[in-house]
Amino acid sequence: xxxxxxxxxxxxxxxxxxxxxxxxxxxxxxxxxxxxxxxxxxxxxxxxxxxxxxxxxxxxxxxxxxxxxxxxxxxxxxxxxxxxxxxxxxxxxxxxxxxxxxxxxxxxxxxxxxxxxxxxxxxxxxxxxxxxxxxxxxxxxxxxxxxxxxxxxxxxxxxxxxxxxxxxxxxxxxxxxxxxxxxxxxxxxxxxxxxxxxxxxxxxxxxxxxxxxxxxxxxxxxxxxxxxxxxxxxxxxxxxxxxxxxxxxxxxxxxxxxxxxxxxxxxxxxxxxxxxxxxxxxxxxxx
Amino acid sequence: xxxxxxxxxxxxxxxxxxxxxxxxxxxxxxxxxxxxxxxxxxxxxxxxxxxxxxxxxxxxxxxxxxxxxxxxxxxxxxxxxxxxxxxxxxxxxxxxxxxxxxxxxxxxxxxxxxxxxxxxxxxxxxxxxxxxxxxxxxxxxxxxxxxxxxxxxxxxxxxxxxxxxxxxxxxxxxxxxxxxxxxxxxxxxxxxxxxxxxxxxxxxxxxxxxxxxxxxxxxxxxxxxxxxxxxxxxxxxxxxxxxxxxxxxxxxxxxxxxxxxxxxxxxxxxxxxxxxxxxxxxxxxxxxxxxxxxxxxxxxxxxxxxxxxxxxxxxxxxxxxxxxxxxxxxxxxxxxxxxxxxxxxxxxxxxxxxxxxxxxxxxxxxxxxxxxxxxxxxxxxxxxxxxxxxxxxxxxxxxxxxxxxxxxxxxxxxxxxxxxxxxxxxxxxxxxxxxxxxxxxxxxxxxxxxxxxxxxxxxxxxxxxxxxxxxxxxxxxxxxxxxxxxxxxxxxxxxxxxxxxxxxxxxxxxxxxxxxxxxxxxxxxxxxxxxxxxxxxxxxxxxxxxxxxxxxxxxxxxxxxxxxxxxxxxxxxxxxxxxxxxxxxx
Numbered sequence: 100x101x102x103x104x105x106x107x108x109x110x111x112x113x114x115x116x117x118x119x120x121x122x123x124x125x126x127x128x129x130x131x132x133x134x135x136x137x138x139x140x141x142x143x144x145x146x147x148x149x150x151x152x153x154x155x156x157x158x159x160x161x162x163x164x165x166x167x168x169x170x171x172x173x174x175x176x177x178x179x180x181x182x183x184x185x186x187x188x189x190x191x192x193x194x195x196x197x198x199x200x201x202x203x204x205x206x207x208x209x210x211x212x213x214x215x216x217x218x219x220x221x222x223x224x225x226x227x228x229x230x231x232x233x234x235x236x237x238x239x240x241x242x243x244x245x246x247x248x249x250x251x252x253x254x255x256x257x258x259x260x261x262x263x264x265x266x267x268x269x270x271x272x273x274x275x276x277x278x279x280x281x282x283x284x285x286x287x288x289x290x291x292x293x294x295x296x297x298x299x300x301x302x303x304x305x306x307x308x309x310x311x312x313x314x315x316x317x318x319x320x321x322x323x324x325x326x327x328x329x330x331x332x333x334x335x336x337x338x339x340x341x342x343x344x345x346x347x348x349x350x351x352x353x354x355x356x357x358x359x360x361x362x363x364x365x366x367x368x369x370x371x372x373x374x375x376x377x378x379x380x381x382x383x384x385x386x
Numbered sequence: 387x388x389x390x391x392x393x394x395x396x397x398x399x400x401x402x403x404x405x406x407x408x409x410x411x412x413x414x415x416x417x418x419x420x421x422x423x424x425x426x427x428x429x430x431x432x433x434x435x436x437x438x439x440x441x442x443x444x445x446x447x448x449x450x451x452x453x454x455x456x457x458x459x460x461x462x463x464x465x466x467x468x469x470x471x472x473x474x475x476x477x478x479x480x481x482x483x484x485x486x487x488x489x490x491x492x493x494x495x496x497x498x499x500x501x502x503x504x505x506x507x508x509x510x511x512x513x514x515x516x517x518x519x520x521x522x523x524x525x526x527x528x529x530x531x532x533x534x535x536x537x538x539x540x541x542x543x544x545x546x547x548x549x550x551x552x553x554x555x556x557x558x559x560x561x562x563x564x565x566x567x568x569x570x571x572x573x574x575x576x577x578x579x580x581x582x583x584x585x586x587x588x589x590x591x592x593x594x595x596x597x598x599x600x601x602x603x604x605x606x607x608x609x610x611x612x613x614x615x616x617x618x619x620x621x622x623x624x625x626x627x628x629x630x631x632x633x634x635x636x637x638x639x640x641x642x643x644x645x646x647x648x649x650x651x652x653x654x655x656x657x658x659x660x661x662x663x664x665x666x667x668x669x670x671x672x673x674x675x676x677x678x679x680x681x682x683x684x685x686x687x688x689x690x691x692x693x694x695x696x697x698x699x700x701x702x703x704x705x706x707x708x709x710x711x712x713x714x715x716x717x718x719x720x721x722x723x724x725x726x727x728x729x730x731x732x733x734x735x736x737x738x739x740x741x742x743x744x745x746x747x748x749x750x751x752x753x754x755x756x757x758x759x760x761x762x763x764x765x766x767x768x769x770x771x772x773x774x775x776x777x778x779x780x781x782x783x784x785x786x787x788x789x790x791x792x793x794x795x796x797x798x799x800x801x802x803x804x805x806x807x808x809x810x811x812x813x814x815x816x817x818x819x820x821x822x823x824x825x826x827x828x829x830x831x832x833x834x835x836x837x838x839x840x841x842x843x844x845x846x847x848x849x850x851x852x853x854x855x856x857x858x859x860x861x862x863x864x865x866x867x868x869x870x871x872x873x874x875x876x877x878x879x880x881x882x883x884x885x886x887x888x889x890x891x892x893x894x895x896x897x898x899x900x901x902x903x904x905x906x907x908x909x910x911x912x913x914x915x916x917x918x919x920x921x922x923x924x925x926x927x928x929x930x931x932x933x934x935x936x937x938x939x940x941x942x943x944x945x946x947x948x949x950x951x952x953x954x955x956x957x958x959x960x961x962x963x964x965x966x967x968x969x970x971x972x
Binding site: 111112113141142143144145146147157158160161162163164165166167168170171173174175176177178179180181182183185186203204206207361362363365366367368370371372373374375377378379381382383385386 | 415416541583584586587595598599600601603604606623625626627629630634635636638639640642643645647648649650651652653654668669676765768770771790808809810811812813814815816818819820821828829
């Protein structure tokens with residue numbers, strides 16, 4: 100069946116309510132293409148969406164999906180994948196969802212390295228609540244809740260991931276549809292937790308991190324001599340602070356997903372009509 | 387009851403109190419005797435006093451009582467802590483050579499047995515076995531065949547090799563022989579053994595075993611007293627049945643992990659205690675509105691805040707019945723005994739899936755830490771029935787698609803129960819959300835659809851009320867003028883309190899309520915009684931409030947919030963004072 104799947108099969112009949120020009124359109128199209136091109140179909144795909152503009156993605160895509168509680172999308176995704184490793188699990192959210200309210204879960208999902216992908220629509224602003232600072236906002240970024248700037252360093256999500264033992268760290272620009280799709284495909288195909296931080300500009304509330312800014316600033320590491328298997332080199336790029344790198348910055352070729360290390364296999368939904376065979380041994384243990 | 391023995395070992399944390407107590411409990415159980423255990427963790431003085439207490443009889447025992455017959459005291463403080471329970475003729479076993487025990491004074495009327503526990507243990511192969519020497523002494527005093535202790539030691543130490551088992555058995559023998567030769571008191575105990583086979587387990591273990599029996603394959607949790615035993619029980623066992631245990635970074639993650647697994651179709655569960663429930667409350671509404679079957683277990687301890695983490699309380703009922711913003715459809719089921727922890731867990735999973743609803747399984751510290759004996763058939767696995775509710779497969783799915791061919795996970799069926807398509811089911815792809823949604827699971831703020839969905843969720847609760855039996859457990863005299871109601875672990879002491887009260891000619895009807903939401907309609911029972919008393923371990927009477935609300939009538943209340951469970955004799959006394967106030971005034 101999967102060979103007949105087109106990316107439009109992942110599209111729902113709901114029209115997005117994102118602002119015209121929002122980066123999330125491109126981000127979502129790339130996700131749908133990547134899912135279709137990696138042989139998935141909506142009936143074996145589970146998308147978990149967070150809260151915020153980005154969280155609406157579950158409504159606009161067609162698959163099994165849950166739009167959950169703010170910041171908790173990753174634990175939901177991990178639960179889905181461990182309960183049925185045959186499913187393709189993709190978690191999508193924004194910078195607030197992933198790096199502020201959900202920052203704790205982000206670190207631990209990275210550590211656990213379950214075979215799933217995490218696409219973060221990073222617009223460096225809170226859009227749905229109409230323009231407050233986000234954890235990735237620049238220190239001097241003036242908003243309604245930070246009139247003189249945030250006075251805080253922005254979170255560096257890729258560095259945070261790498262420091263937490265990430266096995267796949269990538270960044271894309273939503274406007275570059277082809278590269279974005281390629282990188283998301285690589286995240287899906289990676290055996291482990293695939294992080295894709297997407298520069299997904301907010302055209303309404305962020306007049307600093309704009310399409311023009313990113314077009315000028317980004318450097319695609321695939322066009323440089325960067326070796327994504329080299330963790331030290333990846334760390335240098337991620338923390339150098341002067342350039343917005345896109346592409347696959349780090350990939351651990353030897354990554355073994357958590358579920359394999361734990362020996363989890365099979366669909367946990369399938370259970371007998373009564374107590375499982377051998378369950379009486381559990382009682383006998385208490386003699 | 388000459389055959390009813392109350393035994394304890396007490397000392398400092400780290401003295402091996404728990405494992406020694408467990409060995410003796412196991413020995414009694416293997417000898418076909420009933421056992422009911424409790425643990426003391428005093429918190430009023432600094433230091434780590436801890437005790438493991440056993441009440442044993444050939445008849446079932448359901449409670450602790452205010453009496454202690456044999457005490458192994460590793461510290462002087464152990465004696466002080468238990469002065470109220472010790473009585474004339476109580477035997478205190480101690481090692482006078484131990485520095486902490488050199489100046490010990492045995493209270494008048496009690497029998498102090500100074501035994502060189504450490505020295506005898508060294509003779510058997512190592513000082514570490516001194517507690518086992520004391521167990522040998524206890525066997526002699528209680529006139530309990532020491533072979534049963536051998537059997538328990540074998541179970542405890544067999545993984546460490548036969549030599550260790552033999553040394554321990556030898557240590558017990560040296561204790562027994564020393565007591566036989568050196569002392570000639572008339573203790574008057576004669577612990578009968580029977581041919582019964584019992585299993586010995588606590589409430590947390592029963593919940594874990596019930597979960598596996600019920601087909602639970604996914605557990606996520608964050609360690610917290612007194613719920614950790616559920617997680618530790620499942621670890622290494624659930625995976626033998628194709629499941630897994632995930633230790634989450636916090637309870638926020640734990641409930642969302644469990645929710646994810648449940649969305650994938652697994653029977654899924656998390657367990658925690660009050661502080662964890664606080665965090666999980668965030669997700670209650672999502673579980674309910676996404677209509678996800680999930681079992682959320684709260685093993686209550688004394689709150690609020692960090693409260694008294696190792697102490698008994700039933701203070702979370704309002705939280706479980708009402709907690710969370712908005713109006714959240716849910717069920718609350720509360721096992722009333724250790725064996726019911728098993729059966730109610732099985733039932734909780736069935737309710738969750740049949741009605742696609744969060745089910746709170748509420749237990750308490752007393753149930754969690756009490757090791758109790760049962761005939762193994764109490765946990766008959768053949769009696770476990772798994773009902774998965776309206777899960778639709780590929781053959782059935784067509785009838786649940788709308789005109790556009792989209793699956794309707796929140797279809798407003800007349801009974802409120804929608805179809806469930808598990809991920810992987812062809813043509814079943816759908817989303818759901820914590821936003822109010824339509825039948826397809828898509829966000830909406832349409833007034834009509836909002837009302838339809840709210841009513842649909844209420845309807846399935848009403849359907850459950852009609853279809854299921856929300857019965858109660860009844861004890862005592864059904865025609866008595868005095869009616870006692872309780873929930874949770876109070877059932878055990880209350881059952882024994884009935885015997886004490888009957889001896890005084892006070893007849894009581896006792897109803898133990900295992901369903902808190904929905905709960906049985908008790909209006910007829912309360913109307914028939916002259917006095918209704920609600921017994922619970924909290925200060926505000928949360929269950930009593932619910933009952934008063936249900937029947938629009940005031941009830942009497944017996945509340946205990948010291949952090950210690952009710953004892954049978956104490957409870958009998960409190961009830962006696964309520965029903966016979968004049969007598970007490972004299």
